Amino acid sequence: MEILTGLLNGFAVALEPANLFWCFVGVLLGTVVGILPGLGPPATIAMLLPLTFNMNPAGAIIMLAGIYYGAKYGGSTTSILMNVPGESASVVTCLDGYQMAKKGRAGPALGIAAIASFVAGTVGVLGLMLVAPPIAKFALSFSSPEYFALMSLGLALVVLLAGRSIVKALLAALVGLWIASVGTDLFSSTSRFTFGQMELLSGIDFVVVAIGVFALAEVMVNMEARGETQLLPVPKGLKNLLPTMQDLKDCRFAFLNGSVIGFLVGALPGGGSTIASFLSYGLEKAVSPRREQFGTGVIEGVAAPEGANNSETGGALVPLLTLGIPGSGTTAILLAALVLWGFKPGPLFIPEHPALFWGLVASMYIGNVMLLILNLPLVPLFAQVLRMPAYVLYPLILGVSMVGVYSVSGSMFDLLLLLAFGLLGYLMRKLDYPSAPLILGLALGAGMERALRQSLMMSEGSLAILVSRPISAVMLSLAVLVLLIPMFGKLNAWRLRALEQE
Amino acid sequence: MKLRLSLVTLAALLAASVACAQGFKPARTVDLVVHTGPGGGSDVLARAIAVMVEKEKLLPVRLQVINKPGGNGAVAAAHLAEKKGDPNTLGLFTGVWLQSPLVSAEAKVTLRDLTPIARLVLEPAVIAVKADAPYKTLADFIDAAKKSPGQLKQSGGSNTSRDNVVRQLLQKSSGARWAFISFPGGGERIAALLGGHVNIMVIEPEEAGEHIRAGNLRVLAQVSEKRLAKFPEVPTLKEAGFDVPVVPQVRGVVAPPGIPKENVEFWQDFFRRLTRTPSWQKYIADNQFEDGYQNAADLAKFYDEFTDRMREILKDAGVKTVR
Numbered sequence: 097m098e099i100l101t102g103l104l105n106g107f108a109v110a111l112e113p114a115n116l117f118w119c120f121v122g123v124l125l126g127t128v129v130g131i132l133p134g135l136g137p138p139a140t141i142a143m144l145l146p147l148t149f150n151m152n153p154a155g156a157i158i159m160l161a162g163i164y165y166g167a168k169y170g171g172s173t174t175s176i177l178m179n180v181p182g183e184s185a186s187v188v189t190c191l192d193g194y195q196m197a198k199k200g201r202a203g204p205a206l207g208i209a210a211i212a213s214f215v216a217g218t219v220g221v222l223g224l225m226l227v228a229p230p231i232a233k234f235a236l237s238f239s240s241p242e243y244f245a246l247m248s249l250g251l252a253l254v255v256l257l258a259g260r261s262i263v264k265a266l267l268a269a270l271v272g273l274w275i276a277s278v279g280t281d282l283f284s285s286t287s288r289f290t291f292g293q294m295e296l297l298s299g300i301d302f303v304v305v306a307i308g309v310f311a312l313a314e315v316m317v318n319m320e321a322r323g324e325t326q327l328l329p330v331p332k333g334l335k336n337l338l339p340t341m342q343d344l345k346d347c348r349f350a351f352l353n354g355s356v357i358g359f360l361v362g363a364l365p366g367g368g369s370t371i372a373s374f375l376s377y378g379l380e381k382a383v384s385p386r387r388e389q390f391g392t393g394v395i396e397g398v399a400a401p402e403g404a405n406n407s408e409t410g411g412a413l414v415p416l417l418t419l420g421i422p423g424s425g426t427t428a429i430l431l432a433a434l435v436l437w438g439f440k441p442g443p444l445f446i447p448e449h450p451a452l453f454w455g456l457v458a459s460m461y462i463g464n465v466m467l468l469i470l471n472l473p474l475v476p477l478f479a480q481v482l483r484m485p486a487y488v489l490y491p492l493i494l495g496v497s498m499v500g501v502y503s504v505s506g507s508m509f510d511l512l513l514l515l516a517f518g519l520l521g522y523l524m525r526k527l528d529y530p531s532a533p534l535i536l537g538l539a540l541g542a543g544m545e546r547a548l549r550q551s552l553m554m555s556e557g558s559l560a561i562l563v564s565r566p567i568s569a570v571m572l573s574l575a576v577l578v579l580l581i582p583m584f585g586k587l588n589a590w591r592l593r594a595l596e597q598e
Numbered sequence: 599m600k601l602r603l604s605l606v607t608l609a610a611l612l613a614a615s616v617a618c619a620q621g622f623k624p625a626r627t628v629d630l631v632v633h634t635g636p637g638g639g640s641d642v643l644a645r646a647i648a649v650m651v652e653k654e655k656l657l658p659v660r661l662q663v664i665n666k667p668g669g670n671g672a673v674a675a676a677h678l679a680e681k682k683g684d685p686n687t688l689g690l691f692t693g694v695w696l697q698s699p700l701v702s703a704e705a706k707v708t709l710r711d712l713t714p715i716a717r718l719v720l721e722p723a724v725i726a727v728k729a730d731a732p733y734k735t736l737a738d739f740i741d742a743a744k745k746s747p748g749q750l751k752q753s754g755g756s757n758t759s760r761d762n763v764v765r766q767l768l769q770k771s772s773g774a775r776w777a778f779i780s781f782p783g784g785g786e787r788i789a790a791l792l793g794g795h796v797n798i799m800v801i802e803p804e805e806a807g808e809h810i811r812a813g814n815l816r817v818l819a820q821v822s823e824k825r826l827a828k829f830p831e832v833p834t835l836k837e838a839g840f841d842v843p844v845v846p847q848v849r850g851v852v853a854p855p856g857i858p859k860e861n862v863e864f865w866q867d868f869f870r871r872l873t874r875t876p877s878w879q880k881y882i883a884d885n886q887f888e889d890g891y892q893n894a895a896d897l898a899k900f901y902d903e904f905t906d907r908m909r910e911i912l913k914d915a916g917v918k919t920v921r
Binding site: 138141145146238239240280283286293294297366415419425428432435436443506553554556 | 635646705757
């Protein structure tokens with residue numbers, strides 16, 4: 097009942113013409129910065145911050161939040177069309193999204209990304225509205241051992257991302273873990289693998305590696321096969337550019353999976369959308385009846401991570417608004433904005449400023465609808481990008497990749513790194529090493545090492561801390577189960593062969 | 599040719615007259631370089647300064663924030679060093695800029711290589727425990743730590759952060775020993791304390807404020823020379839019986855090397871005027887910072903003292919120093 101009155105009051109705030117306008121401005125800006133690789137929501141919000149001082153705080157937070165969740169809609173566009181992940185959370189989308197585009201299904205891939213974003217984004221807001229306090233409590237019960245277990249579960253998914261050879265996948269994952277260890281060690285302030293380079297002190301940016309290994313390598317491979325490159329097929333007619341009923345049916349579980357995983361991982365202060373998207377992709381693959389087709393362009397492989405990425409926004413706002421704890425760069429700058437406007441985000445924020453909280457929640461429902469209406473018509477438009485001849489498309493991909501990397505750090509050194517990782521990706525393709533495990537290892541490596549060392553410092557060196565805590569024990573057991581999946585497959589095949597022989 | 603010449607003389611005359619009247623004045627947008635990405639502590643302060651400059655009309659040109667993250671401050675410091683002689687670039691430094699050259703050989707630019715302008719704020723801290731913890735005073739906690747050495751835990755940043763420095767000083771003066779667990783983000787540190795995974799934390803007063811008001815945290819002592827306005831009941835470290843040096847978190851402004859003296863004078867005066875404005879006073883009161891203004895000459899002395907003290911503390915903590 098309390099929630100209902102709150103929500104009604106919230107809609108009264110969000111539906112004020114000025115606030116509707118700011119909501120639209122926010123989601124529109126968000127979509128644009130989402131599509132552009134590099135320029136992300138934190139930088140955009142930081143740039144707009146001075147403009148918000150003369151605004152009504154409700155309108156301002158509605159707009160800034162709109163940029164935050166709006167950017168997540170656009171993030172998949174370059175992943176699907178060009179294999180260029182625009183942000184770390186849309187790296188996984190490349191795996192099946194780009195393959196779909198290669199098969200002439202760019203339209204349905206972009207369409208399902210928008211639909212999954214809408215469904216899971218809305219579920220995330222529902223979660224924020226209904227279960228924020230208990231979820232915040234649950235998030236606090238999570239500490240280093242649990243994070244380690246969660247990341248182990250994530251890393252175990254490597255066996256699912258493997259191509260033909262598990263050994264090659266594991267090797268690639270190890271290289272990813274190694275790259276993650278470059279930089280200044282948090283615990284001892286010692287430099288590791290920096291080779292005297294100042295730029296390496298803070299480690300190697302995940303997005304640089306992902307763009308190099310995915311996009312640059314793709315361009316190089318295609319350049320080599322210059323004679324045979326054909327235009328990617330783009331079917332004509334609106335009907336072929338949007339997901340079919342069958343597609344939507346295939347994604348039923350992905351919508352649910354993305355929504356729940358995204359929200360839960362988002363609510364953890366040490367979580368984040370990258371881990372959420374990897375986990376939901378892995379879960380989708382683990383339970384799918386057509387597991388072996390993942391990575392060749394199945395639509396659930398796009399829907400699950402894109403959903404998780406959007407539902408994560410609702411989750412990330414839980415610790416921010418109920419505890420004043422930011423979990424990422426974007427929520428940190430939202431926190432700074434609230435403080436600059438004179439609010440004190442913390443445990444008393446929602447009870448003391450109900451109009452602001454409920455206005456924000458209501459605006460997020462409205463904003464998600466706006467985003468769906470805004471993004472679906474863009475699908476046929478963007479799908480046309482692939483009609484470009486190779487001599488335009490590949491230089492364009494190269495340009496987009498370089499601009500994307502440069503705008504993250506503004507450093508020439510990162511462009512050299514991009515080139516190096518492009519070459520690495522090319523070599524891996526030639527030698528048939530899968531690149532996804534490398535990216536997975538890199539995405540999880542730093543956090544996993546940190547969580548393990550924190551756990552061991554908490555327990556004074558005893559590994560028992562990892563299995564004596566229930567949440568951690570359950571997740572580690574799940575990780576073991578996932579590692580055993582390929583063996584089940586082998587056992588099954590062996591059993592079938594045995595049956596045939598009889 | 600003649601026209602161009604006369605234009606040049608005109609420009610020179612104009613420049614000279616401006617120089618006579620005001621000394622130096624920035625001619626184009628001023629870049630304020632910070633070492634964090636958007637949303638980091640320095641970034642937020644820099645953007646607040648940019649807004650105040652606009653609001654109080656302190657500069658004829660705009661001030662924009664440039665993010666040069668990476669290398670724990672080393673990238674931003676190197677960027678300033680490269681801008682040698684550039685009068686329109688400034689950097690907002692913190693203690694990290696002093697500490698990272700001490701521990702990382704790769705961080706080649708120290709604050710001594712740049713031109714000091716002004717120190718702006720000192721950020722005090724408070725020592726907090728969970729509200730349901732058995733420790734009512736800092737002495738209670740220290741006694742408990744003595745009874746079970748290494749069992750109690752503190753959450754904080756890296757091992758060169760102020761949090762760890764305070765711990766080292768307290769451990770050295772009391773003989774107690776407890777663990778220090780590093781978390782990269784401020785959010786994770788508080789979450790670890792609120793979730794009961796660690797026992798104590800050195801925390802910024804404003805960060806702790808709402809949790810204290812909601813009854814989640816209790817403050818045992820404050821890391822400052824005198825009691826903060828919003829914590830009149832809480833003893834300082836010295837009053838709590840621990841006479842250890844107070845290590846402030848410092849923020850201030852530096853310029854690239856090789857800029858003329860009159861530019862330094864312009865900027866140190868500019869920041870003095872900034873710190874006297876009502877907007878600034880309100881900002882530091884809201885954030886519970888201490889007004890730490892020092893001019894260029896004092897700041898240079900401060901660097902040296904601070905660096906020497908840090909080196910000692912880090913050595914005591916078993917951290918390898920390279921300079």
